[in-house]
Amino acid sequence: MDGYLGVIVIVVLVALVAAGSLFLLFRPGGKAAPPVEPPETLPLPEEGAKRPAGAEEGEGGATTTLPPPVAEPAVVVPEVEVPPPSAGRMTRLRSRLAKSQSAFGRGLLELLSRDRLDDEVWDEIEERLITADVGVGPTQVMVEELRTKSKVLGSRSPQEVRALLREQLLNQIDPGLDRTLRVAKHGERPxxxxxxxxxxxxxxxxxxxxxxxxxxxxxxxxxxxxxxxxxxxxxxxxxxxxxxxxxxxxxxxxxxxxxxxxxxxxxxxxxxxxxxxxxxxxxxxxxxxxxxxxxxxxxxxxxxxxxxxxxxxxxxxxxxxxxxxxxxxxxxxxxTGIALTKLDGTAKGGIVISVQRELGVPVKLVGLGEGPDDLAPFDAEVFVDAILGE
The missing domain is CATH 3.40.50.300 (P-loop containing nucleotide triphosphate hydrolases)
Incomplete structure (x- = not known):
């Protein structure tokens, strides 16, 4: 009798469980659970075969593909430039200097080439020199020398006039000044x-x-x-x-x-x-x-x-x-030295003469443009020739 009761209890319990499952599945508004698909199985690589980049072996030897790594942004390192040497820079930049200074030189040459050099002409020459920032003192010296030597020459050809003016400008700029930059090391010290x-x-x-x-x-x-x-x-x-x-x-x-x-x-x-x-x-x-x-x-x-x-x-x-x-x-x-900038612009070239005379130190560098290599060691002869033209 007890065995039959036990069987009846078990049957009742199974029936209750089944009824509850059916109620949950078919209750109003309920949806059937989606079927569970078995996981995709990838073919195993042949023995000795290489896995593709970014793949690794999972459980059971299956191969899965990983997403590609995110590349970090590259650090941009500026390219180091190799500048040209300083030698010959002023010669290469001479045309820029001539464009801004040749009017001054041509005006003086035209005045000195006149058939008759009277006081009025000499006054005009003196005025041109002063307005070119040569300075009063150097201007007076130059005019006096030019008057004396022009009288000695008498008739003056264009070549003689140019040579005469070139000599006086060079004398005032003094090409004999030491314009070397002192940048030599002292043993281990810079x-x-x-x-x-x-x-x-x-x-x-x-x-x-x-x-x-x-x-x-x-x-x-x-x-x-x-x-x-x-x-x-x-x-x-x-x-x-x-x-x-x-x-x-x-x-x-x-x-x-x-x-x-x-x-x-x-x-x-x-x-x-x-x-x-x-x-x-x-x-x-x-x-x-x-x-x-x-x-x-x-x-x-x-x-x-x-x-x-x-x-x-x-x-x-x-x-x-x-x-x-x-x-x-x-x-x-x-x-110990002067660097004159913007000499290629509206500058008056005579500033080279006056600044050296006032300070007693040479112009060593001149800026002749906006480019990175437009700073040049000053060369007195190249400077004067650019002012006077060919």
Missing amino acids: AVVLVVGVNGTGKTTTTGKLARSLIGDGKKVVLGAADTFRAAAADQLQTWGDRVGADVVRGPEGGDPASVAFDATARGIEEKVDVVIVDTAGRLHTKTGLMDELGKVKRVIEKKATVDEVLLVLDATTGQNGMRQAQVFAEVVNI
């Missing part, structure tokens, strides 16, 4: 070039172009961005350095310029470079405090190395105003 000047003269650009020129001559250079008051100046110098592979030492914006100059010099010693070029902030010559700071920069550099060159960058188009700036800078630091 030469240091300090670049100074008023804002707007092209000082930072000249620093970058000078570095490019020296690297073209085979030298290794470190740049010091000591103009910490203008973030744009440091960024500009960084761009110049990146283009030619020169290290650039920078400091925080508004930081101590002397500290940056010191660190740049230390880096140059550590890396055994040939030249360290330090770009300083543009100093307004009326601000005594800033000029004193420039003197501090020079003194701090000299704790590590010798300052071999102090280049004053002057905008040739500013004329006699540039002369006043030059005189104030010369009182603060020992200027």
Whole structure:
């Protein structure tokens, strides 16, 4: 009897389970569960066969394909340029100089070629020289020499007039001045070039172009961005350095310029470079405090190395105003050379004569265009010939 009861209980339970399943499956609004498909089985690779790239073996030896890896963006490294050497640059750029200065030369030649050189003509010659920024003193010397020698010549051919004027211009520019940039190493220590000047003269650009020129001559250079008051100046110098592979030492914006100059010099010693070029902030010559700071920069550099060159960058188009700036800078630091920028534009070529006469230091570099290789070592004879034409 007990066995029959047990069987009945089991049958009842099975019936209840089956009824519940049917209720869930066919209840109002219910949907049948989708059939479960067996997993796809991929064919096993033959023994010794290579799996495709991005595939790996899963359980049971099945091969599954993985998504391709996401490529990381490539870091763009600027291509380092190889600048041309500085030798012969002014000769190559002579045509640009002639375009801006030949009117001055032609005017003087035309006046000196007149049949009769009376006082009125000499006054006009003197006026032309002064308006060309030659300066009053050098102009008087030139006019006196020209008057004397033209009387000796008597009749003057165009060739004789040109030779006469060329001689006087060269005498005033003085081709015998030593215009060599002092950029030779001192044993293990690099030469240091300090670049100074008023804002707007092209000082930072000249620093970058000078570095490019020296690297073209085979030298290794470190740049010091000591103009910490203008973030744009440091960024500009960084761009110049990146283009030619020169290290650039920078400091925080508004930081101590002397500290940056010191660190740049230390880096140059550590890396055994040939030249360290330090770009300083543009100093307004009326601000005594800033000029004193420039003197501090020079003194701090000299704790590590010798300052071999102090280049004053002057905008040739500013004329006699540039002369006043030059005189104030010369009182603060020992200027050793001048870099005249924008000489190919509206500049008066006579500024070369007057600035040398006033400061007693030579023009060593001239900017003759906007291109990266348009900074050239100054050549007095090429300059005068460009003014006078062929």
